[in-house]
Amino acid sequence: MAKRKSTGAKLPDKIPAHVAIIMDGNGRWARRRGLPRLAGHRAGVDNLRRVIEASTEFGIRYLTIYAFSTENWARPPDEVRGLLNILEEVIDRELDELHRNGVQLRHVGRLERLEPHLQAKVRYAIDMTRDNQRLVLNIAWNYGGRDELVWAIQQIMAAGYAPDQVDEGLISRYLFTSASPDPDLIIRTSGEMRVSNFLIWQGAYSELYVTPTLWPDFGREALLAALQDFSQRERRFGHVHAPATES
Numbered sequence: 001m002a003k004r005k006s007t008g009a010k011l012p013d014k015i016p017a018h019v020a021i022i023m024d025g026n027g028r029w030a031r032r033r034g035l036p037r038l039a040g041h042r043a044g045v046d047n048l049r050r051v052i053e054a055s056t057e058f059g060i061r062y063l064t065i066y067a068f069s070t071e072n073w074a075r076p077p078d079e080v081r082g083l084l085n086i087l088e089e090v091i092d093r094e095l096d097e098l099h100r101n102g103v104q105l106r107h108v109g110r111l112e113r114l115e116p117h118l119q120a121k122v123r124y125a126i127d128m129t130r131d132n133q134r135l136v137l138n139i140a141w142n143y144g145g146r147d148e149l150v151w152a153i154q155q156i157m158a159a160g161y162a163p164d165q166v167d168e169g170l171i172s173r174y175l176f177t178s179a180s181p182d183p184d185l186i187i188r189t190s191g192e193m194r195v196s197n198f199l200i201w202q203g204a205y206s207e208l209y210v211t212p213t214l215w216p217d218f219g220r221e222a223l224l225a226a227l228q229d230f231s232q233r234e235r236r237f238g239h240v241h242a243p244a245t246e247s
Helices: 026-032 037-058 069-073 077-100 117-127 145-158 168-173 220-231
Strands: 017-023 062-069 105-107 136-142 186-187 206-210
Touching: 017 206, 026 037, 037 062, 037 105, 037 136, 037 220, 062 069, 069 077, 069 136, 077 105, 077 117, 105 117, 105 220, 136 145, 186 220, 206 220
Parallel strands: 017 062, 017 186, 062 136, 105 136, 186 206
Antiparallel strands: none
């Protein structure tokens, strides 16, 4: 990944370890240009490459992207098939470069609804990159926050835990994201003011950043602006800091 030249904006001292992104606005981006929705999704994939490059440049360790929700299966069949084709094309086209650049791929969600050959490609990509450490890229595909909690509870019950053994730590260990820390910052593009069933457990105390920029236009400088905004936040995690005492 080629390193971009700085535009003069300063990288803040406080960088979130884990950034999660709700990549919204592909359809509107395409509609404004008189293009089919799938053209917007392809533009969004092209932009993801730029955001991954910027994330490694800025020192972000974990990047989670909301690529396809459990509710997205209700979209028109042609669009769903197109999105599945894009997923396969991205694996075929980008895997080697991601691996060379130290990106570790993880899947967040359920693979069962994918065709067996596509499931195999996803598992191969995960296995190929499993030892990479520069950036962990969690791809939330066929993912929903409520579905994740249902799945975690089912697994906990199947493992035989008693009710008084269930606590926040145990539930976190059974989530799809158990190998990643909770996100410090959740970004939503396109200006919509909702989390859309994304990381509803993990994001309980995440900082939220909403921008009207549509996802295909959310590049390096837009990500840097989000990081600069994050650096100004005071994270209290439900606590109240005692006021400074006067001398």
